[in-house]
Amino acid sequence: MSSGRTIVVGITGGIAAYKAVNVVRAFVLRGDSVHVVATEAALRFVGKPTLEAISRNPVHTDLYEGVAEVRHVAIGQSADLIVVAPATANTIAKLAAGLADDLLGNTILASTAPLVIAPAMHTEMWNNAATVANVATLRSRGVIVVGPGVGRLTGSDAGAGRMEEPDTIVAAALETLAAADRSDALSADLAGKHIVITAGGTREPLDPVRFLGNRSSGKQGVALAQAALSRGASVTLIGANLEVAVPAAVELRLVGTALELEAAVADAAAGADVVVMAAAVADYRPVQVRSDKIKKDDTGDTLLLELTRNPDILAGLAQARRPGQILIGFAAETELDPGLLLALGRAKMLRKGCDFLVVNRVGWVEGFASDRNAITVLDRGGDIVCEASGTKLSVASRILDLIA
Numbered sequence: 001m002s003s004g005r006t007i008v009v010g011i012t013g014g015i016a017a018y019k020a021v022n023v024v025r026a027f028v029l030r031g032d033s034v035h036v037v038a039t040e041a042a043l044r045f046v047g048k049p050t051l052e053a054i055s056r057n058p059v060h061t062d063l064y065e066g067v068a069e070v071r072h073v074a075i076g077q078s079a080d081l082i083v084v085a086p087a088t089a090n091t092i093a094k095l096a097a098g099l100a101d102d103l104l105g106n107t108i109l110a111s112t113a114p115l116v117i118a119p120a121m122h123t124e125m126w127n128n129a130a131t132v133a134n135v136a137t138l139r140s141r142g143v144i145v146v147g148p149g150v151g152r153l154t155g156s157d158a159g160a161g162r163m164e165e166p167d168t169i170v171a172a173a174l175e176t177l178a179a180a181d182r183s184d185a186l187s188a189d190l191a192g193k194h195i196v197i198t199a200g201g202t203r204e205p206l207d208p209v210r211f212l213g214n215r216s217s218g219k220q221g222v223a224l225a226q227a228a229l230s231r232g233a234s235v236t237l238i239g240a241n242l243e244v245a246v247p248a249a250v251e252l253r254l255v256g257t258a259l260e261l262e263a264a265v266a267d268a269a270a271g272a273d274v275v276v277m278a279a280a281v282a283d284y285r286p287v288q289v290r291s292d293k294i295k296k297d298d299t300g301d302t303l304l305l306e307l308t309r310n311p312d313i314l315a316g317l318a319q320a321r322r323p324g325q326i327l328i329g330f331a332a333e334t335e336l337d338p339g340l341l342l343a344l345g346r347a348k349m350l351r352k353g354c355d356f357l358v359v360n361r362v363g364w365v366e367g368f369a370s371d372r373n374a375i376t377v378l379d380r381g382g383d384i385v386c387e388a389s390g391t392k393l394s395v396a397s398r399i400l401d402l403i404a
Helices: 015-029 048-056 069-080 088-098 104-111 123-127 131-140 166-185 219-230 258-269 313-320 338-352 392-404
Strands: 006-011 033-038 081-087 116-117 149-152 158-162 193-202 234-239 251-255 274-277 284-286 308-310 326-333 356-361 372-379 384-391
Touching: 006 015, 006 069, 006 104, 015 048, 015 081, 015 284, 033 048, 033 104, 069 104, 081 088, 081 104, 081 326, 088 104, 088 131, 104 234, 104 308, 104 384, 116 166, 123 131, 123 158, 166 258, 166 384, 166 392, 219 234, 219 392, 234 258, 251 258, 258 274, 258 313, 274 313, 274 338, 308 338, 313 326, 313 338, 326 338, 326 384, 326 392, 356 392, 372 392
Parallel strands: 006 033, 006 081, 081 116, 193 234, 193 274, 234 251, 274 326, 326 356
Antiparallel strands: 149 158, 284 308, 356 372, 372 384
């Protein structure tokens, strides 16, 4: 990526503010013009002279400075990218509410540039229902959330809430900028197209309390919907137990089980130009669903479940699709060997009959519920037509490039 962009780095009042110095430095070394907008609280942790020396530009903090040049609006208007690191719980709440009581808030509201935030706070604050809702709101608006990581926090505390390392933040920011560049260049290449996307993970009930499910959050499917909207498509999203907010412009249909998803996608696919099966669908469901809770005192030390296979939704769509319709499937595998992973994907492609198959590795800490993904896309002949890694939004853009 070429350098010379205008980058605004917002720094807010958390101890992780000292790490923002290296975020600023990384952009400057690329040749970008970096403008730091710090809150008054941020300057209690990092001094203005340090930030000005590293950024090579004056540091702005006061909403009422530069009134004649309308600085509270001009900074945001000139930005190609805004990165807020660290983003405290207070800042995240203000962004979600659209508040602009300081220069940083005004800068963000006045900008149409991509926004990347790197949360940093104590674990209890990160897990608080208000913060969870605020982060979901920001994600639904297209804000890229990097982290937080897990590790040592202030004092002797440890857990989720540690700001990601500067290199990780900068890498995600550059991916976001590249995705925005592609979106600008291809802003209408899917105009007039109707895309149906499935997302999330199906759940098969055992009784009113328990179910068989998987750890899919729906993030990749929602990212695909967001990317398709930005390129002019109309989007129907069939969501199974989603754990992420959905853009308002999407037509959302909620389902729970594999059979419900099968019915919903068959109905929606009838008029679709493209169908993307990104949901993680249960292979089996219980033969019998209890109407009351299964009691361990009634079953003893061993509980046997009889399962029956769910229908192959992707293969069914391939058989029923109309001429010209593009069908994209997903294959989530735990195989660590790259060669064997591809072999599994090629075998699945033969069984499914779709146009493209997106193969991605999943495991305890990758794939499901993560903000990042790594994929290999196969065509009908089993050839690799795309390899991509990065944020799920950037990966979504690469997948849509294939159908555009």
